[in-house]
Each structure stands twice: as structure tokens, then as C-alpha cells.
Amino acid sequence: MGASILVSAISTAFGVVLISATGYIGALLKADPYVGESATLAFVLGFITFVLVGLAVYVAAIVTANTFSTVVAGRTRQIALLRLIGASARSQRAQVARQGLVVGSIGALVGLIVGVAGSFAGIALAARLLGIGDVSYDVARPALLVPALIVALTTWAAAWVGSRRVLTVTPLQALGSSTEASREQVVRRTARNATAIVLVGVGALLLAGGIVLGLVSPLGVVVAFAGGVLSFTGIALGAALFMPPLLRLTGRLFGRSAVARLASENALRYPERSSRMAIGVVIGVTLVTMFAVALESAKRAMTAAAGGTLPPELSAPLDAFAGVMMALVGVSAVIAAVGLVNLLTLGVVQRQRELGLLRALGLSTGQVRRVVLLEAAHVTITAVVTGVVLGIAYGWAGAQSLLGAVAANPNQEKAGLVWPAIPVPVVVLIVVATAVLTLVAAVVPTRLATRVSPIEALAAA
Template identity: 30%
Template sequence: MWTVALSQLRTQPRRYVSLVLAILIGTLFLAASFLVSSTAQATLRATLGSTYAGADLVVLPSGSEDVSDLAGTSAGPGPLARLDGVEEAYALRMTWATARAADAEFGTTVMPLPRDPALAGLTVTAGALPAADDARGVTLDAQTADRHGVAVGDVVTLASESGPDSTTTPVDAVVTGLTQPSPDPMLSGQAQVWASPAALTAVQGEDGQAGFTPHLLLRLADGADVPAVAEAARAEATAAGVDVDVATPDEAVRSAVTQLSGGTDLLGWVLGGFAALALLVTALVIANTFQVLVAQRTRDLALLRTIGSTTAQVRASVLTEAAVVGVVGSVLGAGLAVAIVAGVAAAARAMLDLPFLTFGLHPVGLAVSVAVGVAVTVLAALAPAVAATRVAPLEALRPRDEVTAGSRGGRVRTAVGLVLAVGGTALMLGGVSVREPVSAIGGGALSFVGVLLLARLFVPAAVRGAAVLARPAGVPGRLAGLNAIRHRSRTAATAAALLVGTTLVALFLTGGRTAQEQTALALDTAYPVDLVVQLPADADPARAAEAVAATADVQAVALATPVGTTENGSPVLATPAADLRAVVARLPEGVTGLGDPGTALVPDWVDTDQVRAEVVGTARMFVPVRAGSLSSGVYVAAEPLHEAGWDGAAGAAVPGQLLVALDPGVPVDRLQGLSEDVTRAAGDGAAVIDGGAGERALYARIIDAMLGIVVALLAVSVLIALIGVANTLSLSVIERTRENALLRALGLTRGGLRGAIAIEAVLIAAVAAVLGCALGVLYGWAGAQLVLADLSATAGAGTAVRPAVPWLELGLVVAVAALAGLAASLLPARRAARLSPVAGLAAV
């Protein structure tokens, strides 16, 4: 039978085109999900993990502790640098300074260069990095250099932003090279200066600011035992009284994303669910397509049986064809997935100004996709092959009776469908309520299979109801409605492909839109204030606030006046409650709490239930309203202080601040220039000391880019549905050969026959799309509730996730599905109309 199978493939290749396309697209869908995952990981490594890329281990503080001493001090190496297997322990200590070059003045972040420059992940675009002992050598990022006309060899004066009692003096540094701006969100929108250790010491001075160290990077010796060194580093940090997490670069990136999404591995679950649904779609479409192919070969298979082939040999022949076609379609699908995802990533980099978007190849995922494509093809071909060999050779030449809902097979199908639909839905909702992913996803898949089994009950009835819209078309319109009821199984089979496709599209549109809204809420919570500007001691605060408010792309400004300090020395600043609400994005407990007496806006690392502070000479207790990453002070409403007799004068010897909210949608590449515009408007000596505008904008762009790729890949499901509809319509034309011929003999024109088939296809497609959109919204909400509940709770919106239903997009889905049904009917309708009545009546 191997020879028979190969001869079929050689002599009738056109018969297998639709099958190859179905396998190709299904495998493409699955492979693309792996590639989206690897591309997302590569992009995250290029952004969140750009500063981790050259390290073997990353040491992350669990709280606000300073971990720089673990790497070393001016007195010598620290405990982590002395560990066996550690070549270098590097502390990324960020120091804020004001830079002056020619006529320009701008704020900048100054960072030390490691001994091994690869640890910093720098790309030199001009000149060279300074030598370690060069006390004046620095590099500047190329974007800032271009904006201010700084070239290699120019002198830049760096003045550390230290306290008023500091004795540090400005340092005239020489720019030895220009570097590519770091895509790290923490550095987004900032001028970046990398200095040799000697130059950094000169900038900081003995009593200059110590800076901020977000993490340590460890470079290990060749052959070092990474887990053993990680455990030793953890133990050394604990002995030093510092609680840290030691992770590989990839683990650190994943941890950052998980922390951002409220403790949930959002990316992993979304892409894992995408792959699982892709596998389900692939299996359904291939099985449906193979059923059509076997139906078209009924006579051939019957002939093989009459000349002596056994049922086992016929099944082996069909399965051999399935395996060969599966290999061809799967390899083509995996290759096309690589081309599409790489092309989309390249186009996004060029057209959407997303240079950090990085294509990631997933060899294992591609191999799994090919293997799954072949296995699913063979398994999908098994049932049709068995069904084709169950009847006697002569009986196979006659039309088979349809399995109706009242027959034994129909009752079994209905009972199983009800159990799966009801039981699966209950399991899904239960899993969602207790946040158990396996139960929720498994229950959702079972319920959807149940819906497909029950489709022959409700889809034909829905099509019949929608057929009233086709009555103006006359006889073809009435025939289309009647056929939906007379051939329930065929109607349900035709609708199944589009039902699957539109359900997937609606699921991801609803889940994606909900995820975008929840992520925006989480980003607003994590980065509640766009910019915090520290005013110079001699500034006129009111005039500075007015000047900043008049700056382009600034939405609101709040003046914060120092009124005291907390027990741990953090400054307390008073701001009019309405102004504070205007500049704060969104907070866990809601911005309305800021106007209540006795509340204070504090950084999220403050874990006490009350904040004690000395305010305007009086000890006061405040209920904290935590504000994400904001760490430049504690902010209270001014009105209660005025009622207590405060005259508005500064009550502490620290500079005042301006809290600035920017217009929505400010591009990332505009943020650095905008920060400089704001500080320039605030007056000489003003500096941006805090704020999450850059981080929030860059995180949002990363998420939008990933969702954009996923949404683009959903167009594949429309192609899958189109092939499924065309296949089942082809089967219906074969089954209705005598019926169509009889209609022609009774006077129905060729145009009328084509119209009846086309209207039937449009009605089935539109009804399937509406039902699929309803199911997709339900499943999309369930998925969002499962994945985003923790994120929503972190953002202060409770654990009940409100679905964001994209009504306009769903309307377009229904319209496109109807057009896809019309397009899929063209060839079958043309084939049916070309057959003469006499030939059709004699065909079966």
C-alpha cells in the first residue's frame, strides 16, 4: 500500500492542496506562538535585561538596602568579589549630576565602568572607552551628544547633585567616546554618562552623594559552578545583613516582568494558552479537511476493497498519505512562521521606531511544531480512514444517511456535548475563582469541545432564524434557509471552522484589550508621577511652577513645599490636594484618599501601617497611600496644615519640588529633551530627581509591540476558517450532486444555484461569527480574570477584572467572516453550477 499511497500523491497532487494548506497554516499558528514567546524573551533581554546581558549572575536587593558595599569600596574588594569563582563583582552605582557642555546644560546619570566593559553592555559608536585610571575620561550617549552638539574630545563639566553642605567641586571631564543609548527602562529618557572609577570618584567627592545601586553583576571564571556561586553569594549577603535574590540574567528578566504583573507570570500564561489553542485549532481543521478528502475518494477506496485490499491495507494507505503530507505541510508551516514573525519584527523596528524589538529563534519550538503537525495529521486521518472502511465496497458508492439528533449516535453526541459543555464551564469558572490555571484552561477546552459537539443543535436553528434576512433574494434565499435545517450536520460542520476561528479572534481581542487596560493601570500604579523636579535653594517656587506648566507637553504641575521629615529622615512635602490628584496617575487605594486629613503619599517600600513625622513643628501620624516607585519624599495634603495654622512657608531646610504630569502619548525619544525643557523652565540648578515617565512609556511600548505581533498572527485563524468553510462546502456539493441536479431540472438557473450556495455560506459564516464572538468574549474574560486578578489587585482595582469588550473590532470580525464565507463558496458554487442536470442525476 506504500506504492498506492505514493502514486496517489504523484498523480493527483491538486487533491492534497487544501490539506497541505490546512496543515501549513495550523503548524504556522503553533510555531508562531513559540516564536512570539522567544521574540518576547529576546526583546525583554534587550530592554529590561540589557544591563544583565554580560553577567553570569545578578544580585538584586529584596528591599531598599544599598548593596554596593558587597561588591567593594574604596578600601578594597567586598565579600562577593572575594568568592571563589567570581572574576568581577560590579555595582551599577548611579549618581545624578548636572552637565554643562558649550552653551548647553542638562541633567545626567553618571555610572561607573566595570573592569570588563562587557558587563555594562555598552556599544561604542565613536571614540573609545576611557582607561580605568583616567581621572577625567567619560563617555556620553550618542543621542544626548547629537542633541547638544557634543563630540569626542570635547570637555563636559559635571557637577554632582549633592546636599547644600557638600564640598564637591565641578569636574571638567573629557568625552573619550560615544555610546549607543541603553534601552534599560530605568535609564530611558535620561542622558547617560559612563565614567572611569577615578573620574566617578572625582565627580562624587568624599562627601558627595553615594548614588543609587539597583543591582550587582557577577562575572564568573570559566568553568565555575553557577548554582554553587549563587548559593555562596546569597550566604555572604545574609551574613552582611542584606537580603538579596541571586539569579541568572534570564531569571532576573522574568522576575522583573512577574513583579510588574502583580506576582503572575503573565507572559508565560498568555503565550502558553496561545500555543494550546493553536494546537486545538490545528487538530480540528486537519481532521475536518481529511474528512473531506476521504469523502472525495470514496469510490477509489471502494475500488481498492473490491480488488482484494483489506481494510487494514486501505487504512495504512490513507495514514501513509497523511504522514507524507503532514511532513510537507508542517515543514512549510514552520518555515513560513519564521519568515512572518521575523518580517513583522523587522517592520516594527523600522516603521514603528522600536529598535529594541528583537527576533528570537526557537529551534526546539520549531521541531515540536513539525512533530505535532505530523502527529496530529496522522491521528486526524485515522477516524476518517476507519469510517471509510467500515462499509461494504458497494455500499460505499451510495450516499450515507445523516446522523440526526434523534438517532442513537445523535443522542450519544448530544449527551457527551452537554456533559462537556456544562461540566467544562463549571470547571473553568471554578478554576478561575481559585486561580488554578490547569483547571481553568482544561475546563475551558472541554467546554469548547462540548459546544462544538452541540453545534448541530443550535447552529442550524440560528441560521434558519437569520435566513429571514435573505428572503428578499427569492428562491435562492429560501433554499439557503431550508438547507440549514434539512442538513444539520453539514451546516454544523461548515460553521465549525469559522466558529473556532472567530472564537479565537474574539478571545484574544477581548483578553488583549483587557490586558492592555490592566497593564496601563499597573504601570500608573508603579510609576504614579511622571517627573519630580528638585528646585534650587534660591528659586521662586511659584514662578518656577508657572514656567514649567507653560512648557510644551506638560499637562499639570503641583508645587510641593517642604514641611518636615519622617522618623527615618525622608522629607515631608505639602501639596494642595487637588493639584496632587491632578499629577498622580492612579494609586492602589485611589487618589481620592490623598485629600483626606491624615493621609500621606509614600513610596511602596514603606511597609508600616502608620507614618510618624515631624510636620510644622508638631509630631503627626499619617495613614500611608503607597505610590509605587516614587521615592523622592513623602507627600501630604496642604489644606489640613493650613487649617492648623500653617502659613505656607517652608518648614525644613531642603529644596522644594515640582511634581509634573506629562501629556499622554509623549514618545520615548522626546522624554529626554522634555526633561531638559522642564528643568530649564524651573531655573538654573533645577534637576529631575525622580519620576517614571520613561519607564512607563518604554514598558507600554514593549507590551504594545508584543500584543501587536499576537494580534497580527490572529489573521491566520481567518485563513484557517476560510479553508475549513471551503472544504465543508466542497463536501456538501459532492453530497448534494443529485439534489442540485434535480433543482436544475425543475428550472433553477445556474445563477440561482450559485446564489443559494453563496447565501447559505454567508448565513452560516455570519451566524458562526456572532456565536464565536460571544464565546470568545466569555473565554477572553475568563482568561483575563485568571491571569490578571493579581495584577488588578496590585493596582487597587480589586480581584474582579472588568472585561474590555472591543465592540468595533468584533463587528469587523463578523463582517470579515461573512465575506470569507462568500469567498469560500465561489469555487464550490461554480463547480455545482457547471454540472449538467443529466450528468448530476446519473452521478450517484
């Protein structure tokens, strides 16, 4: 549960620091005689804080739910044994949920302490560097408890959602091994798959509606935001349905050798396991790409509205704001990265018997390592491509729905329909960083995959 505690701590600390930072900026603005009474600035700061904290909690909830789903899958035999001696499925699920509440509470407490300490240090440093001494701001305030409480409750809820498989475990499974749901079982989940498809469809319609409304009013971004949340939730919910066909295409890129075919089939045989790993990477890549494309597209839209040249006094603040936003969104990407490392490690630990069988059948230590690395490569390549495509679509939709009806000044025309602007250096950086992350994340699992002898692995449950 260490990774889940870390995810909860990062989310809480991020929320605390962000609330403190925006509160301090608000105090600075109130001290300014010209903009101190601006209700618009106060709304913008509050909205940005809400969106960024909401994104971090959203990502943390998906990562935590995936972690608990993987843990429960590995405990299938243990849960079945408890069912065999009289324990009910609901009591077992409640136990997992209580574990999630404990994990979330510990992480939230650690994050709260780290966030408050970081806020004190950051505000003191900012006051010294900027030479601000007449602005008083009390960091320790009750509002900082809000992100800690939200994260703890969200982790509990994510554990409850992730443990839903407990309800399907039968006592007879105590005689077998712990396995994930097969492709046939995933396809037969008609209610969940139908819900995912409906969410994606409704979200896509709202995105399109937000873009059209954005040509008339900036309020189109509200509709587009709702559409983005719904559609991406549908993608996350139906990942086991959507990702396997993409993984199959990626598997063809690695040839037809025995190791490559094993890696490809392992990624497809249990789609839930590979999809849980992939969706974490998809989230991180989508968020970073989305904000990069949104900011670049916004700059292009404002340039088009200004007649082809954006004034320097407007361009410089936009670039600075883009840098700050990318750094803040990077926190959500870090949370997704922690989830990837954790799921890779859990997956190998739970598959020691399978990997031991491969070694007993004649695969060398190096070949087993390559199987694990290639599985991680399949997931990462598929997730990165999917995340970049989704990020470009969401980023352009957000910028277009917000700025399509905005003019750079009263004498200029509205921006209208603007093609998405793709910041190539940022996209390349995302791809390279994700590839490096995967290699680093796969080091521990590959060592675990070959540390146990074939006899010990075959004897493991």
C-alpha cells in the same frame, strides 16, 4: 489535499517564527543588566509561546479532521466498492490515515523552510531597525523541529479521527450515492453526543470555578483555561447536535421563497456537513473576539483597581501588547478561513448530482447560485453570532480569573468582579471581515455549481 497541506504549513511556520521571536526577545532580555535574570519574564514568554502555538495546532487539527471527514463522506461509494471486493474497513481507514501523515509531513516541511527563512529575515530586520548589534542568536536550532513534528503527527491523528466513518461503510452502499449522515443518524449517536454534553458541562463548571478562584489568586486562570479548552472541545465534538437548531433560526430570516427554503433545508438535511463548515468560522471568530474582550476587560479591571484612571505608562504598553496579540491570534483565524473555503468547495463538488437535479427540475443558473450563496450565508451568520457570544464569555472569564485578585499597586484594592468590556469596533470588524470572507469563499463553489450541465451532473456518481 492542497488546503490541508496549506493548513499544516501555516501552523508549522507560525510555530517556528514564534519560537524564534520569543527566543530572540529572551536573548535581548538576558543582555539587559536589569531584567536579564528575571525568571518571571522567561516564564511569561514561554507560556505565551506555548499557548499561541497550541491554539494554532488545535485549530489546524479541527480543520484537518473536518476536511478528512468531508473527503471520506464523498468517497463513501468508492470505499463501499472496495469493501465489496474484499477490502476491510480497517485497511481503508489506515490508508486514509497514511494519507494524512503524508499531507502533514509535506506541509510541515514547507512550513519549516518558510518559518526558518522568515525568522532569519525578521531578526536581521529587527536588529537593523533597533540598532542592536551585540546580541547573538542562532536561529537554526533543533527546537524548531518540534512544531514541525507536532503538526505532522497532529495531521496524522486528525486524519485518523476524521476517517472514523470508514468503519461504518457497508458494501451495500456501493449501490447508492455518497451522502452525509442525516439528522436522524446524528441524533442516534448517543455516545458521542453524551461525551460532548459532558465536556461542555465540566468545562463550564471549571470556568465558573476559575472565576471564583480568580477573586483570591491569579492561578484561577489555569482552572479557567482548562475549562475553556474542555467546553470548546465539547462544542466542536457536538457541533452536529448544537448547530442545527441555530441554523433553523437563521433560516427564518431569509423568507419563505423557494430558493430560501431550499438553502435552509440543505443546511439542515445533513447537519454534519453544515456543522463542519460552521465550526471553522466559530473557532476563528471565537479566538479573535476572546482575546479582544480579554485584553479590554483586563484593562478595565486594572483601571478599576487603580481607582478609575490607568496611568499612561501602563496604558500604552497594554495597547501595544493588545495589537501584537491580536496579530498573532489572527494566524489561527486564517487557518480557520482556509478550512471554510476548502469545505465549501468540497461540498459543492460532492453535490454536483444534487445541483444538477435542481437544474433539471427547472431552477435557473442564477437560482442555483443563490441557493449555494444562501447556504453559505446561513452557516456564516450562525457561526459569527455563536463565535462572538462564546468569545465574549471566554474572554471575560480569562481576564476575570487572572486579574480579579490583582491590584494595580500595593496601595490599591483588588480589581474584584468586573463586567466584560466589549470592544465594539473590533467586533464590527470581525463581522464585516467574516462576511467578506464568505462572499469570496463562495465565488469558486458557485461557479462550480453551474459549470456542469444537468445531464453530466445527473450521470455523475
